[in-house]
Amino acid sequence: MYKVLIVDDEPMIREGLPTLIPWTSHGFEIIDSASNGKEALEKYRNHQFDLIIADIRMPEMSGITLIETIREHDKDINFIILSGHADFEYARKAISARVVGYLLKPVDEDELIEYLEKLKKKLDQQHTLDELKMSNQTVLKNNFILSLLHDENVDQKTVEDELIAWQLNSKEYQIILLKFLSANNMDIDEVKQLLAQAFEPDRGALFSNDSGIGMILKDIPKTQESYQYLLETIKKIVHIYDPVISISEVVTSIEDLSEAFRQANQLLEHHFFFEERGFLSKDSKPIIPPQEVRMERADVYEAILDSYAEKLYFAIDIASQMGIEERLIEIAQLLVNERSTEDQIKRYYFRILSSVLNKCSAEKSEIQSVLSEVSESMVDIYKQTNLSQLMNYIQKLLMKIMSSLEYGDQHDQMKRLEDFILRNYHKHLKLEMLAEIFNYNSAYLGKLFKNHTGEYFNTYLDKVRIENAKKLLNQGFKVYQVAEQVGFTNVDYFHNKFKKYVGSSPSTYRKKVK
Incomplete structure (x- = not known):
């Protein structure tokens, strides 16, 4: 109007x-x-x-x-x-x-209306021309800024003249970049207009880039209060779009703007690894810092990752929340050490969780409905915006499975471990792996188990396997079939263990039973 x-x-x-x-x-x-x-x-x-x-x-x-x-x-x-x-x-x-x-x-009403209609037509045309002129000016300014940020070969005199024309001449500069994680129904032009009203021309100039919106700041006072005001002003305008905001170091010449832009852009690209919701800067701490320990062979790396599916399954089976938490952190540390990208990390977690669900589905048919719900929720793994959120989300899914299982009144850790062995004797069980899940030193866990059962862990496991082997032999299974079903990968090794604890070979035992 x-x-x-x-x-x-x-x-x-x-x-x-x-x-x-x-x-x-x-x-x-x-x-x-x-x-x-x-x-x-x-x-x-x-x-x-x-x-x-x-x-x-x-x-x-x-x-x-x-x-x-x-x-x-x-x-x-x-x-x-x-x-x-x-x-x-x-x-x-x-x-x-x-x-x-x-x-x-x-x-006269008609005469007044006639004047107003002519004037409105004139004002509408002028408004369109003004918008077009402003749009052209914005494009020219944006192109000039991008040429500086990408270090294009621009005539020095032209640069100086344009800096003055766009009111960007300054002694110090910084680059701010904004990426929006929830940009659905976002009116980017309206956001840019609001930011421009807040910052141009006194504090700098806006520009558009591939990630979203950027700003060249000029002569910002290097105080905590100044940066806090800057952050709050930006977030007040764009908070509903869940922004990630990176900021470069201060540079003192226009020639260094391209390096400042590269620094801010790199921070933005790696935002997944930071919990920071203020300015993401070179001083921001990663959620899990990388260690200089990397796998030399890809197949070893893959095998280690795959082994975590079984560890997480065991943690669920013994109702160990701490076991779940620590395994998820270990997976993240391994992936970070290997310099995995955000997409790679999400795919690995998705694969590991799928494997856990498959193991639960095969062993725990009574909770199929819960497993179906968790399976449907897995797609949201790809919606998590940082590593911490991702681990928390997967832990929440695993805890949902764990809480649906009946554990009885097994408060005693050694009783739970004993019960776990009785249910999982046929799997590849190692004291070291169980010590991780129960959060014990392996030697100390072995001593506790010996005190509880009177047997060393491996002896107890062997005896459980042999007792179950005897039942299968009684049912007429062949020796090699029995060995495989109770957890022995080598038939000769099974033969020796059976003779040690029973006093005869499996074949002889079966004949006697018959």
């Missing part, structure tokens, strides 16, 4: 003119009124109007004087003159003052 000020010393005109026609239907809105030219001039200085409708004859300051005074500073504002006299002299002065129209009182 275009804004209108009515100026007339007659109250009947000031009050009646707003009701004469449906102003908004014609694109105009009466914002205010004044009783004389002097009052109108004051209101003009404090507000912005597109059209002033003024009486010619008024006390203190006439309409013509009002027009001439405003025209000294504003060549574009529009006027419609009101007069109670059909006087040629008044009309001549109105024409010389470049007014839109000249209306006699009482005002």
